[in-house]
Structure formats: structure tokens, C-alpha cells
Amino acid sequence: MVVRWRPIRPHVRSIREAVIVDLDPLSEAADATLAARAADGDVHAFEMLARRHGPLMRVYSAKLLGSDIESDDVVQESFLTGWRQIAELDSPAHVRNWLMRIVTRKAIDRIRVRRDHDDIDQVNPPAHESRSPEKIVETRLQLDAVWEALDRLPADQRRCWLLRETAGYSYQEISDALEIPVSTVRGLLARARRFVLHEMEAWR
Structure with missing residues (x-):
């Protein structure tokens, strides 16, 4: 198959x-x-x-x-x-x-x-029928803004953010996957989160 x-x-x-x-x-x-x-x-x-x-x-x-x-x-x-x-x-x-x-x-x-x-050292979720077209468009624009923010991150920060926030990896799992110390993971993730939050400020 x-x-x-x-x-x-x-x-x-x-x-x-x-x-x-x-x-x-x-x-x-x-x-x-x-x-x-x-x-x-x-x-x-x-x-x-x-x-x-x-x-x-x-x-x-x-x-x-x-x-x-x-x-x-x-x-x-x-x-x-x-x-x-x-x-x-x-x-x-x-x-x-x-x-x-x-x-x-x-x-x-x-x-x-x-x-x-x-x-x-690079989706849209299915829309529920009860959601208004305006809400669907807003959600898609928010997703686009997140992806654009991630594109501006250094590669190591972007990977840490994606593994943690999207794949649900623990700090240790990210450390093992990327072969970097847990302390480095924490630092990279903290900087990535600050940047993404700053870029998404307009959507709050």
C-alpha cells in the first residue's frame, strides 16, 4: 500500500x-x-x-x-x-x-x-459551521501572523518553539532531539516566546 x-x-x-x-x-x-x-x-x-x-x-x-x-x-x-x-x-x-x-x-x-x-547550526483548522465568516477570517489572519513571526525567528529558536508549542515536547525531549543542553532549550524558548508575544500584541 x-x-x-x-x-x-x-x-x-x-x-x-x-x-x-x-x-x-x-x-x-x-x-x-x-x-x-x-x-x-x-x-x-x-x-x-x-x-x-x-x-x-x-x-x-x-x-x-x-x-x-x-x-x-x-x-x-x-x-x-x-x-x-x-x-x-x-x-x-x-x-x-x-x-x-x-x-x-x-x-x-x-x-x-x-x-x-x-x-x-524551516492550517487552517476545519471551521465549525456555527462560526461566523468574520471569525473564520480573523482566525486565519492570526495564524498567518504567527507563521510570519516564526519566520523571523532564528532557526534554533523557531525549532524550540515549534517542538514545545506545536508538538508538545518536554524540555528534555527537545534537548534530546536537537542535541543541546536543557538550559539552552529554556533560553531559546524564552526568547522565542517573548518575540512571538510581542509580534502578536496587536491581536490581543
Whole structure:
């Protein structure tokens, strides 16, 4: 089985493709349902998880790696790993966090390879029907502002922030992943948080 993640922009999808997705009974299924079905070997259920969470995984890994091209490869590798291991997932309801952990490990592996070779120190959530168009636009603008702020951070600060705030890593896990002391992690994270808070002041 091969899961292919293709970052397709909505405006370039054909009308026929859009209708097929909208009519798919699994398109509205909960993550837990899709994950449970995928664990039983349902390829289509896993493909729906890939459609649902692929965009966030791509943006997140691109910020970690600093490369859109590499992020596509990392997301593809993550879905292949996810498909092979999903039967081992203890809590199907937490499949998104589980996928984010996988893509984080894949991205960190790439960063380590870069260091070894080069010796050098880069979503929108589904909108609830009850939310007003104005609120949806505001949320998207806030997300854009966060990503723009992260883009202006030094790479080491950005990685610490993403691992802590998005992937939920502990200080020790970040230390192990980036191979830096915990004290350095705390310092980098503190500076990153101050900068992001300052940049987001207008949204308070």
C-alpha cells in the first residue's frame, strides 16, 4: 500500500474532485473512527486522515526544516510510517498528535543529517459551521501572523518553539532531539516566546 500525499490547492481542484470528496461518507467521520478503520486495514480511511492532517504537517515541517521541498518528502515518509504502525496506536482519538510526533521525528532526522554533512547550526483548522465568516477570517489572519513571526525567528529558536508549542515536547525531549543542553532549550524558548508575544500584541 502506498499513501501519496499531494499538496493540492483548493482552487486548482476540478469540480468533479471536489464533489467526490464532499460526497464521501468518511469525509465527516471523526479521527477516532478513521484511525480505527485504518488500523483494521482500511486504506481509504487512512487516506482521509492524510487529506485532513497533511496540510498542517506540511506547514509545520516546512517551518522546522526551512524548506518546502524537503517538507513534502518528510510528510510522505511520515504517512508511510504511520500506515505501517497505526495498528499500534493506543488512542485512535489522538491520531493527529501521533502523526505530528512522527513528522517531528522525521524532520529532526533531516536536520541531524544536515549537521553531519554541512556542519551547520524551516492550517487552517476545519471551521465549525456555527462560526461566523468574520471569525473564520480573523482566525486565519492570526495564524498567518504567527507563521510570519516564526519566520523571523532564528532557526534554533523557531525549532524550540515549534517542538514545545506545536508538538508538545518536554524540555528534555527537545534537548534530546536537537542535541543541546536543557538550559539552552529554556533560553531559546524564552526568547522565542517573548518575540512571538510581542509580534502578536496587536491581536490581543
